Amino acid sequence: MAKNFLPDQYERTQVLGINHNYLHDQFADVDAILGKVREVVVQGDFTLGRAVDRLEQRYAAMLGARFAVGLNSGTDALRLGLIAAGVKPGDEVITTTYTFYATIGAIVTVGARPVFVDVGDDYNIDPAKIEAAITPKTKAILPVHWSGRPCLMDEIGRIAAKHGLKVIEDACHAVQATFDGRFAGTLGDVGCFSFHPLKNLNVWGDGGILVTNDEAIANHVRLIRNHGLIDRDHCEIFSFNSRLDTVQAVVADHLLDKLDHITATRIRNATALDQGLAGIQGVRPPTRNARLKEVFHLYCIECERRDELQAFLIGKGIDAKVHYPIPMHLQPAARDWGYKVGDFPRAERLCASELSLPVHEFIRPDQTAEMVARIGEFYGSARV
């Protein structure tokens, strides 16, 4: 049976020295946030209150988007975004097989069918493979900016325009990432972000936000996140309750002030890891692309003898993780769609060789150096 609590995860992070989990540090200023939460309580401003308004305005302004709508999770940002973009039961949505379950869950719970495409060497959907997956039922493309690395959005936009498809961006990893200087999440019709506790901008539970430049989409999402109500006594469409909780909006708004620092520190750490790992035989960080600003929600590498390296690093107190070992087309939940091993070889190879190293803003330079040294030690320091 599914559990509410994942004890192994919490126990593991208590014994390791260099961790993926950094919430303890992230919310060291808990009292400052509690002071702001107190105002919500005093004002009784609990649902869609002033804090939600303020966050939506600041978030849209930060990304240069016309509208932002707070929702109860990144998953619902995707789900309501798909609906507002016109995706209906029976439609097909083209997406990557190398993603988190929520991307696919959002498509499926709208009643549409995900059609998978392989990734490229950037771990993102390979635009060269998209057109072959288009059928008369295709309604949208859903690229995922995996690990905070933007997809090749010019090519995806060109294909979408040619075939009359909507683009819903899963930017849950990618707040402040850019492609050719434009923010991830503002490059398609809808951009979806998560405030899950381990995301770059996070809250004290679940939360998400959707951005768009399309007023009709923004209005529709505002309607369907709040029971379809146009006012207290009139319901336009029977719908969801997917409001961003006001308390969570306070937390996100507080962290927004720190986001430039969070992003810059993640980039600093990733650069140190790139430089340190370059040339260690057995490890391959992805090649960087000067058109992109990556924000390193995850720092991913491909490596030989991945499982052994992971066990070795954990033994040395370094929380190396696998994101994730099984691609979406090979999940039990995908059984009815007829995919098999070998359908998407690049993603399958990635699932067998990927390792993520802690890169967040509380990782110090001596800790990136320690990770590099341990990986060099594992591979016998052999340099290419």
Ligand SMILES: Cc1ncc(COP(=O)(O)O)c(C=O)c1O
């Ligand atoms: C790529 C991706 N998309 C969507 C989501 C869903 O976000 P949430 O957990 O806020 O529903 C996640 C969350 O972890 C994610 O990693």
